[in-house]
Amino acid sequence: xxxxxxTAQAASTATAGDILSRxxxxxxxxxxxxxxxxxxxxxxxxxxxxAVPASGTADLLRAVRRVGGLLHTFGAVxxxxxxxxxxxxxxxxLNLLALEPGYVRRSARLLGAVDSLSGTDPEGTGMLAGHAxxxxxxxxxxxxxxxxxxxxxxxxxxxxxxxxxxxxxDRMTLxxxxxPLLEAAxxxxxxxxxxxxxxxxxxxxxxxQQLPLHRAATPYGGDGLRRLxxxxxxxxxxxxxxxxxxxxxxxxxLRILVKRARYALEVCARPSAxxxxxxxxxARHQEAADxxxxxxxxxxxxxxxxxxxYVLGVVHAxxxxxxxxxxxxxxxxxxxxxxxxxxxxxxxxxEGRGHSPAPRTx
Amino acid sequence: xxxxxxTAQAASTATAGDILSRxxxxxxxxxxxxxxxxxxxxxxxxxxxxAVPASGTADLLRAVRRVGGLLHTFGAVxxxxxxxxxxxxxxxxLNLLALEPGYVRRSARLLGAVDSLSGTDPEGTGMLAGHAxxxxxxxxxxxxxxxxxxxxxxxxxxxxxxxxxxxxxDRMTLxxxxxPLLEAAxxxxxxxxxxxxxxxxxxxxxxxQQLPLHRAATPYGGDGLRRLxxxxxxxxxxxxxxxxxxxxxxxxxLRILVKRARYALEVCARPSAxxxxxxxxxARHQEAADxxxxxxxxxxxxxxxxxxxYVLGVVHAxxxxxxxxxxxxxxxxxxxxxxxxxxxxxxxxxEGRGHSPAPRTx
Numbered sequence: 001x002x003x004x005x006x007t008a009q010a011a012s013t014a015t016a017g018d019i020l021s022r023x024x025x026x027x028x029x030x031x032x033x034x035x036x037x038x039x040x041x042x043x044x045x046x047x048x049x050x051a052v053p054a055s056g057t058a059d060l061l062r063a064v065r066r067v068g069g070l071l072h073t074f075g076a077v078x079x080x081x082x083x084x085x086x087x088x089x090x091x092x093x094l095n096l097l098a099l100e101p102g103y104v105r106r107s108a109r110l111l112g113a114v115d116s117l118s119g120t121d122p123e124g125t126g127m128l129a130g131h132a133x134x135x136x137x138x139x140x141x142x143x144x145x146x147x148x149x150x151x152x153x154x155x156x157x158x159x160x161x162x163x164x165x166x167x168x169x170d171r172m173t174l175x176x177x178x179x180p181l182l183e184a185a186x187x188x189x190x191x192x193x194x195x196x197x198x199x200x201x202x203x204x205x206x207x208x209q210q211l212p213l214h215r216a217a218t219p220y221g222g223d224g225l226r227r228l229x230x231x232x233x234x235x236x237x238x239x240x241x242x243x244x245x246x247x248x249x250x251x252x253x254l255r256i257l258v259k260r261a262r263y264a265l266e267v268c269a270r271p272s273a274x275x276x277x278x279x280x281x282x283a284r285h286q287e288a289a290d291x292x293x294x295x296x297x298x299x300x301x302x303x304x305x306x307x308x309x310y311v312l313g314v315v316h317a318x319x320x321x322x323x324x325x326x327x328x329x330x331x332x333x334x335x336x337x338x339x340x341x342x343x344x345x346x347x348x349x350x351e352g353r354g355h356s357p358a359p360r361t362x
Numbered sequence: 363x364x365x366x367x368x369t370a371q372a373a374s375t376a377t378a379g380d381i382l383s384r385x386x387x388x389x390x391x392x393x394x395x396x397x398x399x400x401x402x403x404x405x406x407x408x409x410x411x412x413a414v415p416a417s418g419t420a421d422l423l424r425a426v427r428r429v430g431g432l433l434h435t436f437g438a439v440x441x442x443x444x445x446x447x448x449x450x451x452x453x454x455x456l457n458l459l460a461l462e463p464g465y466v467r468r469s470a471r472l473l474g475a476v477d478s479l480s481g482t483d484p485e486g487t488g489m490l491a492g493h494a495x496x497x498x499x500x501x502x503x504x505x506x507x508x509x510x511x512x513x514x515x516x517x518x519x520x521x522x523x524x525x526x527x528x529x530x531x532d533r534m535t536l537x538x539x540x541x542p543l544l545e546a547a548x549x550x551x552x553x554x555x556x557x558x559x560x561x562x563x564x565x566x567x568x569x570x571q572q573l574p575l576h577r578a579a580t581p582y583g584g585d586g587l588r589r590l591x592x593x594x595x596x597x598x599x600x601x602x603x604x605x606x607x608x609x610x611x612x613x614x615x616l617r618i619l620v621k622r623a624r625y626a627l628e629v630c631a632r633p634s635a636x637x638x639x640x641x642x643x644x645a646r647h648q649e650a651a652d653x654x655x656x657x658x659x660x661x662x663x664x665x666x667x668x669x670x671x672y673v674l675g676v677v678h679a680x681x682x683x684x685x686x687x688x689x690x691x692x693x694x695x696x697x698x699x700x701x702x703x704x705x706x707x708x709x710x711x712x713e714g715r716g717h718s719p720a721p722r723t724x
Contacts, residue, residue: 129601313673
């Protein structure tokens with residue numbers, strides 16, 4: 001809807017600046033159209049929020065991610081300090097908007113896990129079926145996540161009226177047709193953009209190769225509960241929280257790199273089904289890891305019953321198992337992927353495949 | 363050492379009775395030699411026991427399992443009520459002798475799990491690293507399992523002096539050279555024993571096919587913590603303990619059938635490496651399932667702290683994960699195995715392979 005895919009013809013004669021301007025104009029336009037809708041949506045739901053953000057917020061998030069990604073990947077052709085500041089502001093808005101739907105999804109995931117683990121359906125009995133601690137743990141998680149979500153909602157409501165957001169909207173208005181490009185942007189698209197896109201793929205590949213992919217591709221080989229990845233010695237790793245965080249961090253970082261590679265492909269309207277899939281797998285990884293932290297934190301609530309704590313221990317382990325399953329899914333897919341955009345990023349495209357619009361995903 | 367493998371030559375002319383008598387004589391002889399050693403070993407260790415039974419006890423267990431297995435598999439050629447009674451008495455001794463080493467192994471498994479889950483080694487940090495509940499949960503498990511083992515030890519000591527054991531020893535003495543065979547045993551070995559061995563393999567195959575092998579062969583597909591196998595509707599499955607027990611039962615049953623098939627092969631001194639492996643995998647399954655029950659039971663101890671209960675929840679989930687990993691290992695191996703003893707059980711053996719003695723395993 002808000003996409004402006006390049007045609008093969010246009011791409012063959014365009015400069016790097018033409019292509020980036022066109023894409024940024026489209027995305028900044030989408031941003032400006034979605035912003036009032038998103039503000040209205042947030043204001044309209046004081047209490048309840050869906051796990052999937054409403055359409056205005058979703059469109060806004062899409063545009064924010066893409067503009068930010070392009071300013072990073074093709075940063076060499078933009079005025080440096082402007083691009084850097086813009087990325088900082090976009091990241092601020094991204095984190096702000098993602099907060100509340102994140103809590104809603106985490107709540108759905110954790111309450112669903114408790115329900116599933118304590119389910120008594122004969123076809124799907126869980127290992128906590130009928131356990132006295134299950135309803136208590138469920139109520140505790142529900143209470144804590146509802147509180148967190150309500151707080152996040154207030155913060156978002158307040159920030160959406162802030163001068164900071166208005167300033168960001170002004171930046172986006174400037175982007176429509178007038179991105180502050182450097183001299184380098186006047187070069188041919190293939191000569192200028194391709195090496196920068198290739199660098200994004202290289203960063204992704206290097207980051208992935210540093211992960212224990214072999215272990216991740218062996219079922220149950222990660223031994224997810226017991227043998228977290230090596231923690232940098234300097235951190236000491238005295239406690240489990242920092243060990244888990246250090247274990248998950250490179251995977252979170254990888255997800256950012258996958259998204260950047262996706263958005264780089266979208267600039268030339270290339271399909272990126274493989275990257276979409278990896279992004280989805282890593283999103284599952286991230287959400288399970290975050291949910292595990294929430295379960296562990298809830299178990300430290302003072303004055304809970306041992307039965308409640310026991311159920312939270314099972315839920316924590318269950319979510320770490322989901323983390324391991326996501327790593328396995330990634331480890332299985334990764335080696336099939338080309339480690340570079342060769343064959344994907346051809347400017348101008350060799351065949352007419354470049355005509356298909358980028359798939360409409362988050 | 364106590365094996366008396368048939369040679370191909372002997373097998374080709376032997377009757378079913380010859381072969382079974384020879385095997386039973388060997389195993390009953392092993393029983394009678396090992397019994398006083400085992401009694402001495404049990405008496406000699408009032409407090410401490412190894413996870414692997416001492417050699418006299420191990421030899422006794424081996425002989426008990428083999429005699430019992432043969433009396434079952436080739437039951438049609440023995441005097442019925444005698445064979446039935448003998449099997450009952452052998453099973454009694456088997457359960458008795460297995461009790462104490464079982465607790466020792468379970469203790470090693472569970473304390474090892476707590477140590478591993480709470481380990482702070484940078485190369486193998488666990489998700490409970492530094493958790494305050496870990497030493498408490500470890501002490502609780504250690505205390506409860508030591509108590510159970512001490513009780514088991516007293517029971518074993520007492521029963522090893524009982525008239526029941528003397529009567530069983532008398533039965534084994536009778537078996538040496540004088541197994542009460544029926545007329546049918548005078549037939550040719552291949553005609554009489556082969557269909558009975560085949561029936562043991564059929565029972566194994568049928569039992570395995572009824573398991574959710576497809577799910578077990580998919581990594582993380584068993585969804586081990588959440589979706590236990592369908593529980594018979596009549597049982598209601600109101601609580602997790604009965605659901606878990608019902609979920610594990612067919613796998614325990616399968617292990618018995620694997621052992622029977624192994625012992626049937628041993629009668630003709632055939633190697634059974636595939637079955638040995640399956641037996642080991644199912645032993646792991648059984649021990650993890652039992653350990654999970656122990657962790658869940660310990661979590662119901664009155665007046666424990668929430669931190670202790672939380673750790674026990676993680677340990678419970680960890681052991682159920684081991685159960686799932688064992689099922690996966692089984693599901694991967696099973697389809698490669700022939701579902702019948704064709705090519706394994708050839709009486710007389712077609713080639714000279716029958717000469718190799720059966721591997722010395724439990």
